[in-house]
Amino acid sequence: MGLHQGADAERGALGYDLTLIAELNLNDIKGVEQPALDAWSTAAALAAVTDSIELMVAVRPNFHHPALFAKAAANIDRISGGRLALNVVSSWWADEAKQYGLQFDQHDDRYARTAEWLTVVDGLWTEERFNFAGQFYTTEQAICSPKPAKRPTVYAGGESEKAKAMIAAQCDAYVMHGDPADAIAPKIADMAARRKPPAAHRCNTAWPPTRSSATARRRRSASWSASPASPNCLRAMPISTSGCRARSSNAN
Numbered sequence: 001m002g003l004h005q006g007a008d009a010e011r012g013a014l015g016y017d018l019t020l021i022a023e024l025n026l027n028d029i030k031g032v033e034q035p036a037l038d039a040w041s042t043a044a045a046l047a048a049v050t051d052s053i054e055l056m057v058a059v060r061p062n063f064h065h066p067a068l069f070a071k072a073a074a075n076i077d078r079i080s081g082g083r084l085a086l087n088v089v090s091s092w093w094a095d096e097a098k099q100y101g102l103q104f105d106q107h108d109d110r111y112a113r114t115a116e117w118l119t120v121v122d123g124l125w126t127e128e129r130f131n132f133a134g135q136f137y138t139t140e141q142a143i144c145s146p147k148p149a150k151r152p153t154v155y156a157g158g159e160s161e162k163a164k165a166m167i168a169a170q171c172d173a174y175v176m177h178g179d180p181a182d183a184i185a186p187k188i189a190d191m192a193a194r195r196k197p198p199a200a201h202r203c204n205t206a207w208p209p210t211r212s213s214a215t216a217r218r219r220r221s222a223s224w225s226a227s228p229a230s231p232n233c234l235r236a237m238p239i240s241t242s243g244c245r246a247r248s249s250n251a252n
Contacts, residue, residue, distance in 0.1 A: 016053055019046075020087060023058035026096050040072065047080035056085040056155060061117035062103050062110075063091075067142050070124035074148040082149035087175065088156040090114045090163070111162040112136070118154065118170045125151060168194035 023039035026032040043057045055076075059069065077084035090110040091097065097104035105113055116134040123130035124144035132139045156167045157175035167174055174191045176184055 018054040018056055020056045021046075021058065023060055023063070023089070024096070025100060026093070028093070040076070043084070044076050044079060047076050047083065050080070050083075052083070054083050054085055055080055056087050058087040058089050060089050060091050061114045062097065062105065066117045066120035066137055067124055067139050067144070070121045070144050073121070073152065074125060074144055074146060077148035077150070077152055078146060080149075084148070085153040085155060088114060088118065088154060088171065090156075090158065107160065108162050111158075111166045115166050115170060164191065164194060167191070
């Protein structure tokens with residue numbers, strides 16, 4: 001999504017209220033030789049030229065040190081006025097990581113890394129100084145100032161037991177493929193059950209699913225859910241899985 005497209009997307013004619021910016025150093029749709037925009041510099045630019053659209057930006061923990069990422073993301077959130085959200089992706093493209101000389105963990109280790117990564121990011125966002133000593137990351141009296149304008153919503157997806165346990169414990173929203181409601185409902189019920197007792201800052205909303213390069217939601221459409229709305233439950237977001245997506249106020 002270009003800057004002009006991003007600015008146009010939130011205007012009344014199109015009515016988008018969320019865009020998902022994929023983090024890919026290689027183009028997985030048109031081919032690796034084709035251009036691929038950097039997600040986070042694009043997000044900073046969009047933050048400056050938009051006013052209301054939620055900027056959900058994909059982030060892969062093995063590509064970013066969490067303490068430095070927390071600082072950069074907090075700055076982008078402040079530029080946007082509190083509209084930043086994260087789509088945390090525990091990596092999936094081994095060849096891309098190899099090309100860039102980055103660590104690519106095996107499946108269970110990916111989620112162990114992501115769990116530590118989220119702990120550090122959240123610690124930097126919520127504490128004045130943050131200490132952490134883990135298997136993958138260490139901080140010592142680390143400071144993140146200024147903090148985000150508001151704590152960014154953390155989205156994540158995954159079907160494995162490790163993924164769902166990590167998401168239920170540390171994330172705000174569960175991202176799924178745009179399948180029919182009857183296929184998604186039991187997944188939402190499963191994730192809601194995993195959240196007991198739920199974290200205090202979580203919420204529960206399930207948006208109607210769509211399948212396209214632009215994943216969309218109407219602002220006026222009725223949300224559906226497998227469990228009663230509550231400020232203490234996981235939010236579930238059905239979403240497509242390719243390209244740069246936006247959710248629209250004019251989609252069914």
